Amino acid sequence: MSHHDEDDLKPTFHAGFKLGEKKTAEELANLDAEDESLAKWKASLGLGPGGVALATTSGPKVTVLSLTLTSKTLPTGKISLDLSNQAQVESYKKNPINIKEGIEYKVGITFKVNHGIISGVRYIHVVKHSGIKVDKLEQMLGSxxxxxxxxxxxxxxxxxxxxxxxxxxxxxxxxxxxxxDDDGEVYTDFEWCFKLAKEW
Incomplete structure (x- = not known):
């Protein structure tokens, strides 16, 4: 992928941070089995017998479906980039979207967890203008x-x-x-571009 440094796209860890031991969904399901409240919480995550998280499914654990930009100033409410179509994804590198200058906006993603439990997963993006890094966003998704x-x-x-x-x-x-994720597993990696304009 073009002109972005790999180091910019790695998760940031604070001093003293240590990765926990990686456990399978089955191992997590069997932890503290006698704790009733914990058992209910694990069942809500699909970690009980027959739970969706324990299903043996091949393929990626996470599929990222779309990236969105939302703003109160945007007439349509949001701009959505479809990441499920590879031809569309390729077009986002060449066809800039217009973003109105000087407005507040939010970036969001829609994703599907296919199997297992995800944790320590984060969204990172790096913005460059004329080859110079002007912004980096790093946000944790949760579990x-x-x-x-x-x-x-x-x-x-x-x-x-x-x-x-x-x-x-x-x-x-x-x-x-x-x-x-914290282990360096990449679920999606793509490029897109935008231009700033006086109006949407």
Missing amino acids: YAPSPDGSPYTKEFMEEDSPSGPIARMGTYHVRSRVI
Whole structure:
């Protein structure tokens, strides 16, 4: 992938942080089996007998379906990038979306947990303008199991402000987005671009 440094897209760990021992969904299900309240919580995550998280399913644990930008100033409410279609994903690198300058917006992702339990998963994106890094967003997703009905989850991140002014409106901003866990497993990695404009 083009002009983004790999180090920028790695999870940030604070001093003293240690990764816990990796456990399978089955091992988690058997932990503290005598604790009734913990058993109920694990069942809510699909960790009980016959639970969806224990199902042996091949393929990726997580499928990222879309990335969205939402803003109160956006007439349609949100812009959505479909990540389920590879041809569409390729087009996002060449066809910038317009973002209004000087507004508040939020980035969000919609994803599906296919099997197992995910934790320590985060969304990271790095924005470059004229080859210079101008922004980095790193947000934790939380812990999830497959939803009982197979429906996806949506996570919206903190509000950000888009730059403004004549210089900010010059050229195209290139973004590389990644969903990665603490162990370095990458669930999606793609590029997209945008331009700042006076109006949406």
